[in-house]
Amino acid sequence: MKAIPVKSKIYSHQLLKISPFKEVIKPTVPHKHADYFELIVLEHGAGYHTIDDQSYDVLPPSIYFLKPGQVHCWDFTRIPKGYVILFREELLNRKSLEIVYNLPVLMQLKENAMLLELVRCFCQDYQSSASPAILEAYLQLILLKAAEESNAQLQDGKPFNPIYYQFKSLVNVHFQQIKKIQAYAEMLHLPGAQLNTICKTASGKTPSMILNERIVLEAKILLSNTELSIKEIAASL
Known part of the structure; x- marks a missing residue:
């Protein structure tokens, strides 16, 4: 491979998108996404997920969080099932902006984690064309719950710049x-x-x-x- 390809799964005018994860076993080539964040929620599957220079076991239920420009690829050994949430920085309020720059790339969840049900409802409402205000509220809440699950080191009580x-x-x-x-x-x-x-x-x-x-x-x-x-x-x- 002579260069790392840049892929886009969201239109330039879109600020937010959620869709089911493709249920196929097919290794992907290392690639990156230039101008949006990607939050991947997996409920089933097995294999490996390589992000930048680190490889992680796929052990659902789990969340993978990618910032713009990070390189990643998948190598599944069991059919995956889950959701992919794509969003741009323009959509984030001050607290959410702090969260996305402090979340770890991998978060392991409990089987009955409230966050999983929240993501399922988010996808259903997105597919039902819920109002942008409702969809944005889902995103903010999911980020807050993800920060809670991961014990992200946020600057609570400290000046945020x-x-x-x-x-x-x-x-x-x-x-x-x-x-x-x-x-x-x-x-x-x-x-x-x-x-x-x-x-x-x-x-x-x-x-x-x-x-x-x-x-x-x-x-x-x-x-x-x-x-x-x-x-x-x-x-x-």
Whole structure:
């Protein structure tokens, strides 16, 4: 494979989509989704799910959560059954934005978890053309329940600064083309020093550290999933 393909399962004008997971056993090639989040709820199935440079056993009931730009592929040994929820960042309120950047990639659920029934109802109402307000409320509630199930480390009671998450989103989209932190600060209409303070307060890391971590991760992904040489990877990054 010469490059990792980018696939889209949602139209450019759509902010939200939920559908049943395809019930087939067919290995997928490593791919990524550029501009939306993906929350996959599996109730049945077995096999492996590789996300970035880590492979996970498929042990339903479970939830897999992918941020834009993450690379993944499936290798099932038993027919899967579940749901796929796709949504864009524009749909998220402040709390939900914090949640999606703190959720782990894998959450194991109990057999009778309320979250499973909530997702089933969400899919039924989506297919019945429920109002956008109802569908958005489902999404916010599902994210809150997912955070509860995973014990996500949210900053409850602490100042929440959405600019930190906006910066991480910009890095995820532009890290291959834009290497200067000042350019990101300008996109956020901030002085570079203020962006540095925001990132260090939220994560203990400087903007440069966050950018470099994303570049290193991409190098690992390309080494594992493509035929590109180290020299070619270095040139692309």
